[in-house]
Amino acid sequence: MSCVHYKFSSKLNYDTVTFNGLHISLYDLKRQIISREKLKAANCALQITNAQTKEEYTDDNALIPRNSSVIVRRIPAGGVKATSKTYVISRSEPVSASSKATDDSSAPLSLAQLIKVYLYSHQDKNVEPVPRIKKSTGIPRSFMMEVKDPTTKGAMLTSTGKYAIPTISA
Structure with a gap:
């Protein structure tokens, strides 16, 4: 056999x-x-x-x-169909003719090109990173103290939509 x-x-x-x-x-x-x-x-x-x-x-x-x-x-069953989708990256700066991505062409960008465009449009030194908001799941309300400013160090989003920090941190 x-x-x-x-x-x-x-x-x-x-x-x-x-x-x-x-x-x-x-x-x-x-x-x-x-x-x-x-x-x-x-x-x-x-x-x-x-x-x-x-x-x-x-x-x-x-x-x-x-x-x-x-x-x-x-x-x-019908086989894999080719898509004609074009991915366009939006930028805050004007696009020059040499770095024009897919505004006029129908060819999709390669992964390397997408990464290059992303890094190019996100290397501004003036842009501050968006702070990550944690949720207070699993922490009892009695151990939390409400704060008004969401940028307070250690602030978490509660289930009621308000911001609070653990009382141990306060």
Whole structure:
């Protein structure tokens, strides 16, 4: 008996599909995985990728050699559709022609470009960070003292919407 080891991309351990012969077609492998995992074929399609070479098998007639390891991903039944969404970063400064992000083009920004734009627009020395407001969950009201100014050191937001600090800090 020959076998192919498969695992879903979200799992840690491999499972095994056994068959006769030196190889198995992609169609037969998908059919056996769907059967073993009790998946509904109408809900999703399977994307099979070689675990070592990262080659994606796309042709149902493709032959997968025995003792191979593959990664399985469930994708929507209609396949993955390309989106035409464009992400625009708003800036407080005017945009020059050389640093124009996606105002006139329909190409989305890469992650590196998004990070660069974000860091560029957030390196102002004049901008103060927004203080983080903690909630006073779990602290009894009798241990809290109400304050008027939310910028008071140690101020927390109570369930009533008022600010208070622990009496031990006061």
